[in-house]
Amino acid sequence: MRWERFFDDLEGQLDAEWEAERAALDTEAERLRLSRLTLRERLAGLVRACEAVSVELSDGTVLTGAPVGVGADWMALEAALRRGGAVLVPLGGVVAIGMPHADLLRSARPAASGAGLSERMTLGFVLRDLVRKRIPVTVGCTGGRTFAGTMDRAGADHLDLALHELGAPRRREAVTGHRVVPFAAIGWVRLEAPVALP
Structure with missing residues (x-):
């Protein structure tokens, strides 16, 4: 025993x-x-699964919205109460991201390997698509300045913006000026019309 x-x-x-x-x-x-685990992977886990995050930028701007897309070096937010399109945010200018604890934990879970085109799409790629679609935008720069108009071109590291009133179509007589904006100076880009991101 x-x-x-x-x-x-x-x-x-x-x-x-x-x-x-x-x-x-x-x-x-x-x-x-x-x-x-990278920040991009964590954000990808929140796309269409999180109601809202608050994104704090290096210039003190705080953007709030639901994550609707993530690329190689950017994320897209869609505000619940805003008409129009998404706000593109370069990840390099993000200081902090606030979210409910459940979403924080969800973002750290292993994600299904859905590596595809979106993982390789850079901010420049998306901006060139918006140039082609002639979408009016407001560009918020890291120094606090904003410019509104239509992008004419997007190069490797900058964009050309024709300034005009957002309610008016981009016509030669409506353009009040032009700006070349380096991608490094972009804090956010708000699409002023609804559009499907690539």
């Missing part, structure tokens, strides 16, 4: 040690996975 209890006790200790070792390995594997 005593031997049976002795062996049962040893077996229980061995099971507990194996369980503890497996839990330690699982914890270490999770730490390793989290150490490789």
Whole structure:
């Protein structure tokens, strides 16, 4: 009888040690996975799954909206109460992102590997698509200035903006000036008309 209890006790200790070792390995594997997780991957996990985040930019601007797209170096937010389109935000200008705790935890979970075109789309790629579609925009610069109009061109690291009233179509007589804006100076780009992002 005593031997049976002795062996049962040893077996229980061995099971507990194996369980503890497996839990330690699982914890270490999770730490390793989290150490490789990028901001872009976390934001991609929130697209169309989170009602709203608040994005604080380096110039003090705070933008609030639902994440609706993420590219290689940008994210898109859509404000619930705003007519028009999304706001594109270069990730390089983001200081902090506020969200409910449940969404914070959701963004850290392993995501389904849906790596595709959106992962490689840069801000320049999206802006060139908007040039082609002739979408009116408001460009918020990191220094606090804003410019409204239609993008005529988007180069490798800058865009050309024809300034005009947003309610008016981009016509030569409506244009009040032109600006070349480096991508590095862009804090956000608000699309003033609804459009499907690429």
